[in-house]
Amino acid sequence: MTTSDDQVDFDAAVSALTTARSVTVVCHVQPDADTVGSGLALALVLHRRGVPVRVSFADPAELPVSMRSLPGVRHLVAPADVPREVDVLVAVDCGSAGRLGALADRLDGAATTIVVDHHRSNTGFGTINLVDPNAESTTSVLAGLFEVWGEPIDRDIAHCLYAGLVTDTGSFRWVRPGTHRLAERLLSTGIDGAEITRTLMDTHPFGWLPMLSRVLGTARLEPRAHGGIGVVYALVRREDVEGLRSEEIESVIDIVRTTSEAGVAAVFKQSRVVDDRWTVSLRSRDSVPGAQDGVDVSAVATSLGGGGHRFAAGYTTHGCAEDVVAALLAALG
Known part of the structure; x- marks a missing residue:
C-alpha cells in the first residue's frame, strides 16, 4: 500500500461503496x-460484489486501441448511456x-460523489475526496482503497492497476518509496508486466514515424525563457x-x-474538430540549472x-498557433 491513511480517509469511501445500490x-x-x-479496476470489484456499475468517458467516441485489452472493458458504456441519477x-x-x-x-444527479x-x-x-498528491498514480490510490476495504486484488484487477502504474511512472522512471513493492504485489498475481507495458507504450503503427518527422520539424x-531555464516546444x-490514434x-x-537545453517542454496539439482549439502537454525535470527543485508546470497549467x-x-x-505559444511563454515569464 503506497498511500497512507493519514493522507487519505478511505473509511468514508468504503462505507459509501459498500452500501451503494448503483455506481x-x-x-x-x-x-x-x-x-x-482505475475505472475498470473499480468496476471489476463492484461487479464482483453484485453492484450494478457503468464506466464511461465523454471524449473521444472510442477507447484508444492500446487499452482495449484491459480486463473489464465490458463495463464501458457510451456517454449517452450514463444515467442522470445514480447512488454513487x-x-x-x-x-x-x-x-x-x-x-x-x-x-x-449523484447522491454521493467520490473523487x-x-x-x-x-x-x-467530490462529496468524498480520496486525493493523494504523493501517489504515483490514481491506480495506486485505488490499491490502498481496496486494502482498507478488504477487497482482494485478483489477476484482472491487477492488470488494470498495473496499467496505470507503469504509464504514470514512465515505465518506473519516476518512482517513490513503495512503488516497486506495489508493482511486485501486482505482478505476483501472474500478470505479464512486459506485455502490458509493450501494448500500452511501445507499439505504434508505421504512420507514427512520418508523423514524428513532420512534428519534430x-x-x-x-x-x-523562464529566466534562462529554457523551453522547447513543438506543434x-x-x-x-x-x-x-491518440x-x-x-x-x-x-x-x-x-x-x-530546456527545463520545460510543451507540445501543442490541434483539435481534430475545432481549428483554434489546442490541448497543451507540459513537462519539466525535477532538477535543472537555475531551479534545483525543477519547474512546477502544474502552477503554470492552472494559471491557464x-x-x-x-x-x-x-x-x-x-487561438492561432502563434498566439497560444506566445501565451505560454508569457505565463512562464
Missing part, C-alpha cells in the same frame, strides 16, 4: 491508462469537474495525425522532453485553466 465511474476526457485502468458517482484521475467534459452534468485522484491541483469537487528552443497540427499523438511529449502534477500537466486553450 457510475467516470474517467477524464482523452483518457489515458491511469484513468481507464466516482470520478477517477480527474483534477477538476471540467476534466469530465460533457459528463460533468452527471455530478448533480479518487493523485493530482496536486485537484479542486476537491516544428520544434523550437527558447533558451532564455501537432491536424493534418499531421490523419489516421493515427496514443501516437500523446507520445510526442516524451520525445520533446528529452531536450537537454488546466492542472496536473508538478512535473507533468496540461491545459486546453484557443
Whole structure:
C-alpha cells in the first residue's frame, strides 16, 4: 500500500461503496491508462460484489486501441448511456469537474460523489475526496482503497492497476518509496508486466514515424525563457495525425522532453474538430540549472485553466498557433 491513511480517509469511501445500490465511474476526457485502468479496476470489484456499475468517458467516441485489452472493458458504456441519477458517482484521475467534459452534468444527479485522484491541483469537487498528491498514480490510490476495504486484488484487477502504474511512472522512471513493492504485489498475481507495458507504450503503427518527422520539424528552443531555464516546444497540427490514434499523438511529449537545453517542454496539439482549439502537454525535470527543485508546470497549467502534477500537466486553450505559444511563454515569464 503506497498511500497512507493519514493522507487519505478511505473509511468514508468504503462505507459509501459498500452500501451503494448503483455506481457510475467516470474517467477524464482523452483518457489515458491511469484513468481507464482505475475505472475498470473499480468496476471489476463492484461487479464482483453484485453492484450494478457503468464506466464511461465523454471524449473521444472510442477507447484508444492500446487499452482495449484491459480486463473489464465490458463495463464501458457510451456517454449517452450514463444515467442522470445514480447512488454513487466516482470520478477517477480527474483534477477538476471540467476534466469530465460533457459528463460533468452527471455530478448533480449523484447522491454521493467520490473523487479518487493523485493530482496536486485537484479542486476537491467530490462529496468524498480520496486525493493523494504523493501517489504515483490514481491506480495506486485505488490499491490502498481496496486494502482498507478488504477487497482482494485478483489477476484482472491487477492488470488494470498495473496499467496505470507503469504509464504514470514512465515505465518506473519516476518512482517513490513503495512503488516497486506495489508493482511486485501486482505482478505476483501472474500478470505479464512486459506485455502490458509493450501494448500500452511501445507499439505504434508505421504512420507514427512520418508523423514524428513532420512534428519534430516544428520544434523550437527558447533558451532564455523562464529566466534562462529554457523551453522547447513543438506543434501537432491536424493534418499531421490523419489516421493515427491518440496514443501516437500523446507520445510526442516524451520525445520533446528529452531536450537537454530546456527545463520545460510543451507540445501543442490541434483539435481534430475545432481549428483554434489546442490541448497543451507540459513537462519539466525535477532538477535543472537555475531551479534545483525543477519547474512546477502544474502552477503554470492552472494559471491557464488546466492542472496536473508538478512535473507533468496540461491545459486546453484557443487561438492561432502563434498566439497560444506566445501565451505560454508569457505565463512562464
